[in-house]
Amino acid sequence: MKTIHKTATVALALTMSLGIVSTSFAATGHVAPRHAAAPAISITFWNSGSNPGIIAITNQFNKMYKGRYNIAYRAIPYNNETEIVNSALAAHKGPDVLEESLTPSAPYAYERLEVPIAPILRMGGVDPADFPASMWNGTQVAGVHYVVPIDGLPTLFFWNKTLFKEAGLNPNVPPANQAQFIHDAMVLNNAKKDQWGYVQEPAWPNPFLFPSLLSQFGGKEADPSSRKILFDTQAGVNALTFEYNTIFKWHVSPKNASANENYNLFLSGKNAMVMDGAYQYAPFLQKYGKNLGVSLLPKIGPKEADFLGQNYLWVMNTPGMDAAKEKGIGLYLKFYYDHSAEVAQSATLPTWVPYLKSAAFKKTYPSLYEESLALDSGVLNPLIPNWGTTSSTYLYQDLDLALLGKMSPAAALKDAGQKMQEEMATLLG
């Protein structure tokens, strides 16, 4: 009886297990209905972070092209986008279209996992001359364009107009150059109120600020074709020395500022000026409204330059990619750029020059119009595989040490340059 009971239990368990396993396999399959019309061509689109403008445009495209094309949109978390995408590609389940910041596209291009974008643009009727030059030029890999700009995120200068007024400065006139910046910061410093003219913290937002200042002093981060590191030149030393001096020479910035302090102190009214990416515009505007000043960066160096945070789109060479799908992607891109107003409506800077130069854009979105002026002097990261992630490990770690007073700017850049040059030799391409 005991044996029968055990046997029955085992048989039941096996049957249930087989049932669960077969059901889960069946669930991954697709059963086409009989006598169905040819389905729409499905194009998978993975978007890093979630962009309301892209979502709205995608939904409209799917409606307009119903029965012909369907963009299957998916937002992937921004913080671990690379791991998610690489895991999917390794399993041959990657997306057809991917949107991320610029430098992650480089390793895929070198490994021929991307489709050249120019023919796709032609199929859709998109003219690359209508992209901002700073976001189109310098984005080739081995002379071939693989990516198109989707939106821009320039580095901006924010100031607290109320604090400017209280310090006797004109609240509507931000500093235009280094001398004015130092002067205003010194005036805005108020030890009694625990108030700082400016907060230069290690870590973020240096990946926006340092490349901006480096370019303003006439320098570059690296040469993509030769993989030679260039940030350790005099231009780099000048850029980092400016940041260093705000803390240790002019004393307009506190020592040992920790992460997010420039942001938190600005919001609590203890920091008068911030140089950071345009993503800070929304929270600062929410806090200060009309008392928030926004402009392009002051000219700290002799040149005008502004690092552009950015999002780019590229097409992956997936097993199902064919001419029909590429045409659909081309049409989607044309649709996207023609609906640049929807992008602006989601408080994101479009990258379509005909719209950026239009009177409607200037009138409807004056603050975004001001941001768009940064595109004229925009600079990007060098298109070297994994530049963003490897520079955060070597370059910005040493910059942090300089800003904490542990190393001189020159020594920090020299050390970072040696480590980065050694790392360059191990990268793809």
Added chain:
Amino acid sequence: MAVSEVRTKSLSIHRRRRPVMRVVWDQFSSFLFVVPFLVAFVAFVGYPLVYGFIISLHHWNPIAGDLGYTGLGQYATLFNPNSLFGQQFWTGLKNTVLYVVISVPLLLAFPVTIAYLIYRSPLKSLFRSIFFFPTVLSVTAVTSLWSWILQTQGGAVNNLLQAHVPWLVEQPWAWISIDMATLWWTLGFNMIIAYAGFTQLPQSTIEAAALDGAGSLRTFWSIALPQVRPVLAFITVISTISSFNLFAQSLLMTGGGPGSSTEPLTMVIYNQAFNGMHMGSAAAMSYLMALILAIISLVQYRITRERA
């Protein structure tokens, strides 16, 4: 041979065959209950363990795949003080060992003491809940909270102390900050284990100690603690293992800084694998780390077993 003898003989043969089949079936059917776990273990532990080791013997890029066999070359590189990977590995290991040496005694002493106090207090349930509560929070919530209150300018702690302690950007404060956050977060888990140990103490020994004139401190140190030694050994081992796996607190509170002084080995491996895309050398680092951890755990186990 008589019919009855034949019948008896055949019956006894039949009886001998039935037990063997039953034994085989019993064992096989018992094994079937283990099969689901075995399948999951092979799929998610065994296979990755073997395949990971194979990757560590190659230059492996997650996008480009296998870029060439290196044998034990990547392990050898880790022992080369002139190589970038080698320097990063040993810096990460040094930081991890430093953190383990500082944190494990704290993760033992505080929870055990608090567990004993709760054990002797009348409001056991209330205090158990209060001290266990941080354990249920996610690490991102914990690190966000502690990063905010430990800001140099405007942080709650510095405001209270009327000081400008650089909690997150200077040593030794950076390690102290990570230790404080980790202790606050995980104290409850160790406390519950120690509390369970104290509840097994025979009341007679506590009462006898009181009758003999032993004070609270003497009772705790000489009576209670020795009797929960196996529990203390367990807490020490699991705290050592979890401290060796430090990752999120360093990543989210200090970013591994200042410089790389709070960058643990797990973060070095993560940067190698997912930022630098050097899967082969990252795999080599992780296997070497596993070997070191296994040796340490074995030594700890031997020591605690001998003492028990």
